[in-house]
Every structure is written in structure tokens, then in C-alpha cells.
Amino acid sequence: MDVLNAFVTLANFVIIPATAYGAQLALGALGVTLIYGILRFSNFAHGDTMAFGTMVTIFATWGLQAAGITFGILPTALLALPLGIAATALLVIGTDRTIYRFYRQQKAKPVIFVIASLGVMFIMNGIVRFFIGVDDQRFADGERFIISARTFRDMTGLDEGLAFRTTQGITIVVAMIAVILLFWFLNRTRTGKSMRAFSDNEDLALLSGINPERVVLITWIIVAALATTAGVLYGLDKSFKPFTYFQLLLPIFASAIVGGLGNPLGAILGGFLIAFSEVGVTYAFRKVVGYLGPTEWQPDGLLQLLSTDYKFAVSFGILLIVLLFKPTGIMKGKSV
Numbered sequence: 001m002d003v004l005n006a007f008v009t010l011a012n013f014v015i016i017p018a019t020a021y022g023a024q025l026a027l028g029a030l031g032v033t034l035i036y037g038i039l040r041f042s043n044f045a046h047g048d049t050m051a052f053g054t055m056v057t058i059f060a061t062w063g064l065q066a067a068g069i070t071f072g073i074l075p076t077a078l079l080a081l082p083l084g085i086a087a088t089a090l091l092v093i094g095t096d097r098t099i100y101r102f103y104r105q106q107k108a109k110p111v112i113f114v115i116a117s118l119g120v121m122f123i124m125n126g127i128v129r130f131f132i133g134v135d136d137q138r139f140a141d142g143e144r145f146i147i148s149a150r151t152f153r154d155m156t157g158l159d160e161g162l163a164f165r166t167t168q169g170i171t172i173v174v175a176m177i178a179v180i181l182l183f184w185f186l187n188r189t190r191t192g193k194s195m196r197a198f199s200d201n202e203d204l205a206l207l208s209g210i211n212p213e214r215v216v217l218i219t220w221i222i223v224a225a226l227a228t229t230a231g232v233l234y235g236l237d238k239s240f241k242p243f244t245y246f247q248l249l250l251p252i253f254a255s256a257i258v259g260g261l262g263n264p265l266g267a268i269l270g271g272f273l274i275a276f277s278e279v280g281v282t283y284a285f286r287k288v289v290g291y292l293g294p295t296e297w298q299p300d301g302l303l304q305l306l307s308t309d310y311k312f313a314v315s316f317g318i319l320l321i322v323l324l325f326k327p328t329g330i331m332k333g334k335s336v
Contacts, residue, residue, distance in 0.1 A: 002291040002292065003292065004156075005158055005159050005160045005291045006287075006288045006292050008152075008158060008160040008161070008162050009160050009287050009291065010288055011162060012160065012162050012163060013283055014276075014279055014283050016162075016164060016168055017168070017279055018272075018276045018278075018279040018280070019168075019172060019272070019275075020167075020168040020172060020237055021237075021278070021279065022271050022273075022276065023172050023175035023176075023233070023271070023272075024171060024175070024230050024234045024237070024271075024275075025230075025248075025251055025252055025255045025270075025271035025272075025274055025275050026175060026179070026255065026267060026268040026271030026272065027175055027179075027226050027229055027230035027233070027271075028046065028047075028050060028226070028227065028231075028248065028252040028255070029253075029255035029256040029270055030179070030182065030226050030264055030267045030268070031043075031046055031222075031226040031227045032046050032252055032253060032256040032261075032267070033256045033259075033261055033263065034219055034222060034223055034226075034264070035219065035223060036256070036261050036262050037261075037263075037264075038195055038198060038199045038215065038219045039100070039113075039216065040110060040113075041113030041114055041117065042110070042113075042117070042253070043223075044114060044118050044121050044249065045095075045117045045118075045120040045121035046223075046227060046249065046252065047121070047245045047246050047247075047248050047249035048120075048121050048124035048125045048128065048242075048245060048246060049088060049091070049124065049223070049224070049227045049228075050228065050230055050231030050245050051124070051125070051240075051245035052087075052088055052091060052124055052127065053085065053087070053088035053224065053228025053232070054228065054231035054232050054234075054235045054240055054245070055084075055128050055131060055132045055240075055242075056083060056084040056087040056088065057077055057083065057139075057231075057232050058077070058080075058132065058137055058139045058235070058240060059131075059132075060080035060083040060084065061075075061076050061077045061079075061139050062139070063080075064076050064079055070141065070142070071142060072142065073142050073143035073166070074142050074166070074170065075140050075141055075142045075166075075167070075170070076139075076141055076142070077139055077140070077232055077236055078170070081228065081232055084228045085224055085225045085228045085229070088224040088225075088227060088228045089220065089221045089224035089225070091224075092220045092223060092224050093217065093220050093221070093224075095120055096216065096220055099116055099120065100113065100116065101216075103116060104216075121246075125242065125246060129242050132240075134241070134243065135241070136240065136241050137235075137239065137240040138240070139235065139236070139240065140167055140236045142166060143166050145165055145166060146164045146165070146166055146168075146169050147163070147164045148161070148163055149161025149162060149163040165237070167233075167236040167237040168237060170233070170236070171233045171237055174229065175229075175233070178225075178226065178229055179268060182222070182226070182264070183264070185222075186264070191218055194210045194214075195215050195219065197210060198210055198212065198215045231245060234248070247312060250315055250316060250319075251275075251278065251312065251315040252271075253319070254270070254274050254316065254319040255267060255270035255315075257270070257319060257322060257323065257329055258270040258273060258318055258330060259273070259329050259330055259331055260328060260329030260330055260331035260332055261329060263329065263331040263332070265331055266329050266330060266331030266332075269330060269331060270329070273318075273330075274314075274315045277314050277315070277318060278311040278312075278314045279311075281305045281306050281311075281314045282305070282306050282307065282308045282310070282314070283304065284302035284303060284304040285302075285304070286299050286301065286302050286303045286304075289303055
């Protein structure tokens with residue numbers, strides 16, 4: 001019985017939260033890796049692109065709620081998500097047309113694109129803060145739990161309860177659907193194959209008649225969809241605060257680089273690796289060890305390696321190790 005209680009405790013505070021967080025990071029890292037693989041630069045504005053898409057979705061959600069339109073037991077934000085994706089797509093395509101396309105035509109070095117993306121990042125950040133403010137915004141509605149801790153205890157008779165939030169379940173399911181659709185598009189459609197060819201060898205792709213501007217356009221639309229979906233899922237699961245999305249840039253880039261920058265499978269793997277590392281290192285294992293060990297072995301401390309305040313230091317540390325010893329990442333993406 002104690003072993004089951006220990007497992008439920010671990011699932012409640014590590015496995016389920018880390019899986020949901022990993023799905024969010026994976027979607028964000030997929031956007032980063034697509035831009036790097038196809039457009040060949042690191043987009044530092046990606047976190048604020050997520051924030052912008054989430055902001056539009058929040059406004060649309062509030063509008064639907066004010067009109068009395070909801071999604072039943074599911075969050076109304078899922079109904080508003082397509083509007084957020086459309087607005088974000090218009091924003092990133094407009095940014096590409098006014099800024100990045102000029103540097104592409106000039107055959108500028110990747111570092112120029114990075115510097116330009118930093119400027120775009122600050123502008124997007126200012127726009128989001130101007131319209132929605134700097135405070136936490138909660139926009140989740142519908143059923144709160146798939147299963148609550150009390151219900152689980154009543155069903156099983158265990159001392160520990162397992163709480164599985166609706167937003168966590170939605171995050172995992174939506175992320176799986178998004179990943180399946182993305183890989184189907186890249187591997188099964190003519191446009192997706194053109195994007196992969198353009199990523200592998202730009203000169204050969206141009207000689208074969210692939211339209212580079214069309215590839216760029218489709219890439220930005222996909223990136224807008226992934227960024228907005230990741231941002232909305234993160235906001236539903238936790239809360240929306242513009243500065244938090246700026247901070248998410250570090251674990252998202254760490255996920256993409258650790259998995260293999262430019263490799264979509266690596267982005268997914270990296271997202272879950274970073275998420276489980278952050279949650280695992282900052283979790284206090286005292287209760288778990290208390291269930292598994294004899295009574296006289298009860299630990300006095302929290303058995304926590306790092307405080308939750310330092311969770312981003314975990315992803316930064318992993319990122320440094322990978323850059324030092326395996327710069328192409330686990331799945332052998334493009335060297336950074």
C-alpha cells in the first residue's frame with residue numbers, strides 16, 4: 001500500500017505535471033526548430049509570439065463568454081484558439097515581409113537575423129503588455145478536474161489522492177494531435193516535402209522549381225499555429241503573464257538544442273527531457289521516500305535538490321552541457 005501511495009504522490013506532483021509541461025515545451029520547440037531548419041536563424045521573438053497569440057485568444061475568449069458562448073466542460077479558449085492562430089499568422093507574416101525578407105534578399109548572415117529577431121521580441125513584448133497589462137490573467141473555465149484527489153481516494157482507499165486537471169489532459173491530447181498533423185503534413189503532402197527539401201539543400205530545391213517565398217509563408221503559418229497553441233495550453237494550465245512567456249524562451253531553446261536543433265523529433269524529445277529535469281530536480285521527495293522507507297528512516301529535510309525558484313537554471317545547465325559536449329544534440333540536428 002505504501003508503494004502505491006508513493007507512486008501516486010510521484011504521479012501527482014512529477015509525472016503528470018512534467019508530461020503536460022513537456023508537451024507545451026515540445027510545441028514551442030517545434031516552432032523554433034522549424035524556423036532554424038528552414039529559415040536558418042534562431043528566432044528570439046518566439047516566446048513573445050506565443051504571448052501575442054495567447055493574448056488574442058484571451059480577448060476572444062472573454063468576448064465569447066460575454067456573449068454567453070461556452071464550450072461546455074471544456075475551456076472556451078479552445079473555441080477562440082483559431083482566432084488567435086489567425087492573428088498571430090498575420091503578425092509573423094507581416095514581420096517577415098517588413099523585416100526578415102529584406103535580409104534574406106541581401107543574403108545576410110544568420111547573426112543579423114538573430115539581432116533583428118531581438119528587436120522584434122522587444123516590440124512584441126511591448127505590444128502585449130500595452131494591450132493586456134503585466135498582471136496574471138486567468139481565462140480557464142469549464143470542468144476543473146478529470147479526476148479530483150478526493151474522488152481518487154474514495155475510489156481506491158489510498159491515503160494519497162491523484163488530481164488530474166482538465167487543462168493537463170487537454171494539453172497532452174491537443175499536443176499529440178498537433179504533432180501528428182505536423183508530421184503528416186511534412187511527410188505526406190507535396191508542400192511539406194518541398195519544405196523538407198528546402199531545409200536539406202536550398203540551392204538544389206531552387207533548381208528543382210520550389211518557390212522559396214511560398215515555403216517561407218507556409219513555415220510562418222505553421223509556426224504561428226504551434227506558438228499560439230503552446231502559449232494557450234501553457235496559460236490554461238498555469239496562468240497568462242507576459243513576462244513568463246519571455247522567460248519560457250530559455251527552456252524552449254534548451255529543448256530544441258538538446259534534442260537537436262532543426263530536428264522535429266529532437267524538439268519533442270528535448271521538450272520532455274527538459275520538463276522532467278526541471279520538475280524532478282525542484283521537487284521535494286520527502287513524502288515519497290517516507291512511504292518507501294522504514295519509519296525510523298523518515299528524512300528531516302525536504303530532499304529537494306533545488307528550489308522551484310531555480311527551475312530555469314536546470315534547463316540552462318543542461319543546455320550548457322549539451323553545447324559543450326554534443327552541440328548537434330541528441331538526435332543530431334544542425335550544429336549550433
